[in-house]
Amino acid sequence: MKNNIENKKITVIIPVYKVEKYLDKCVESVVNQTYKNLEIILVDDGSPDKCPTICDEWAKEDSRIKVIHKQNGGLSDARNVGIEQSSGDYIMFLDSDDYLDKTICEKLLDLNLKNATDFAFAFPKLIYENKEEPKVEVEKEIKTDVVKGFDVVKSLLNPISPYIVTSCGKLYKKEIFKNVRFELNKLHEDEFILHKIFAQVQSYSYTTEELYNYLQRDGSITKTRKDKSYIDTFDAFTDRLNYLKNFPELEQEAVKWAIKKFRYTYLNMNKKVVSKEVQIKYLNAYKRYYKKLNKKTLKDIAFYICPNLCRLISK
Numbered sequence: 001m002k003n004n005i006e007n008k009k010i011t012v013i014i015p016v017y018k019v020e021k022y023l024d025k026c027v028e029s030v031v032n033q034t035y036k037n038l039e040i041i042l043v044d045d046g047s048p049d050k051c052p053t054i055c056d057e058w059a060k061e062d063s064r065i066k067v068i069h070k071q072n073g074g075l076s077d078a079r080n081v082g083i084e085q086s087s088g089d090y091i092m093f094l095d096s097d098d099y100l101d102k103t104i105c106e107k108l109l110d111l112n113l114k115n116a117t118d119f120a121f122a123f124p125k126l127i128y129e130n131k132e133e134p135k136v137e138v139e140k141e142i143k144t145d146v147v148k149g150f151d152v153v154k155s156l157l158n159p160i161s162p163y164i165v166t167s168c169g170k171l172y173k174k175e176i177f178k179n180v181r182f183e184l185n186k187l188h189e190d191e192f193i194l195h196k197i198f199a200q201v202q203s204y205s206y207t208t209e210e211l212y213n214y215l216q217r218d219g220s221i222t223k224t225r226k227d228k229s230y231i232d233t234f235d236a237f238t239d240r241l242n243y244l245k246n247f248p249e250l251e252q253e254a255v256k257w258a259i260k261k262f263r264y265t266y267l268n269m270n271k272k273v274v275s276k277e278v279q280i281k282y283l284n285a286y287k288r289y290y291k292k293l294n295k296k297t298l299k300d301i302a303f304y305i306c307p308n309l310c311r312l313i314s315k
Helices: 002-006 024-033 050-063 075-085 106-115 150-154 189-198 225-243 248-267 275-291 297-304 307-314
Strands: 010-016 038-045 065-070 090-093 119-128 144-148 168-172 203-218
Touching: 010 024, 010 075, 010 106, 024 038, 024 050, 038 050, 038 075, 050 065, 065 075, 075 090, 075 189, 090 106, 106 119, 106 168, 106 203, 144 150, 150 248, 189 225, 225 248, 225 275, 248 275, 248 307, 275 297, 297 307
Parallel strands: 010 038, 010 090, 038 065, 119 203
Antiparallel strands: 090 168, 119 168, 144 203
């Protein structure tokens, strides 16, 4: 098994834009992986700060690093460029303000090969900026498992982890991306691509070990949510629901998923920055799926009758 592992090249794709504070730590976490057969692609997405220079300096330090300088096109475009330029057997995406546990590549590749799966993922560890981490961490039980066949599709509705939707922290067979690319000019691009990836796979592996360090910072895209953010999220939800129409046996599960998503998102909107039109868009979607739901809970009924009171109570 060891020789088989070492023959597999992993391409790590890192889009780079205005992250000069975090970039060195991110790249260093890849360079120092216990698994060495790597191709590291730094996609400078027209970053206006010192990031382009930092990328070039890293390329001088490590021959495995390839730097691509391009005009700004957004995260999806940068990832797509990385996919086009990759030469590995497997692909991993890493956001440039995050960083990896040094064993993640080795452990996820081992899971994929041992279980003959199309991708493998690890749970994330949430790192809060400007917050001191506990000196003594609680030891958690580590579980590994495989999801196969129809259960792969079902996990779009009942995910093992809420972070399964993120593209990072996963090791994919490259062929998954033969005809799959990230949607351009969209926020929450991971929501758009998830079902397209799942449509290409027969099985996946996972470990609950926290091997991907996911930075939570105030200036990140996901923390500044206005109209476009919610419109793109709405479109991503709709895309996934349209895909799930291919599986009529999951109709009621899909309806339950839809009303939970539309309700939760509406309840957590900041009415001061989100337009009335967008709020109504979510309410109308909720009402459409509510009427399709066979068994309604008190929570479903209450929100249908008086959504704004529910929002007040939830806060």
